[in-house]
Amino acid sequence: MTTAASSPSFSTCDFCDAHKGDDQGELRVLPPVFQNYGGVVSFCGPVSTVKCFEDNTQVKAAVESPGQGRVLVVDGGASLRRALVGGNLAMAAAKNGWAGLVVNGCVRDIAELQTASVGIRAVGLLPMPTERRGEGRSDVPVQIQGVWVRPGDWLYADADGIVVSGRPL
Numbered sequence: 302m303t304t305a306a307s308s309p310s311f312s313t314c315d316f317c318d319a320h321k322g323d324d325q326g327e328l329r330v331l332p333p334v335f336q337n338y339g340g341v342v343s344f345c346g347p348v349s350t351v352k353c354f355e356d357n358t359q360v361k362a363a364v365e366s367p368g369q370g371r372v373l374v375v376d377g378g379a380s381l382r383r384a385l386v387g388g389n390l391a392m393a394a395a396k397n398g399w400a401g402l403v404v405n406g407c408v409r410d411i412a413e414l415q416t417a418s419v420g421i422r423a424v425g426l427l428p429m430p431t432e433r434r435g436e437g438r439s440d441v442p443v444q445i446q447g448v449w450v451r452p453g454d455w456l457y458a459d460a461d462g463i464v465v466s467g468r469p470l
């Protein structure tokens with residue numbers, strides 16, 4: 302596992318220490334169900350979203366466009382039947398400057414994901430790809446694992462977990 306030279310320096314634990322009295326939902330912590338599969342462990346950036354179900358058309362379109370340091374949060378409805386990201390899309394995301402992908406669903410091609418210079422978190426590995434039918438929506442608010450994530454939020458992921466905030470931390 303490699304960490305990009307430009308890997309940001311922050312601590313999700315420190316963020317949570319500073320916000321542990323916050324009951325306004327300014328800092329949201331994603332449940333610990335996301336595994337780390339990418340070549341970058343710590344990543345952060347402003348959020349873009351895709352909402353889809355067993356169809357990664359919009360995920361492909363997003364990672365093939367300039368990422369500009371953003372984190373793509375994919376609400377795949379936690380499907381355990383199709384993989385929304387594989388080696389090709391991971392490489393595209395790295396090449397186009399995405400900081401990371403957080404997938405509420407499955408990914409595949411673990412050997413290729415681990416060599417991609419991009420953060421990749423997902424619920425699980427699964428070898429079956431989607432069939433692209435042009436479905437899905439981009440940049441809508443999504444609720445993943447019970448937590449709201451909106452386009453323009455900031456997401457921070459490190460070895461301890463993933464937190465989301467309405468403003469940069």
Ligand SMILES: O=C([O-])CC(=O)C(=O)O
Nearest residue numbers: 386387388389390391430
């Ligand atoms: O193309 C897909 O649907 C997913 C995949 O396997 C890849 O990204 O390599």
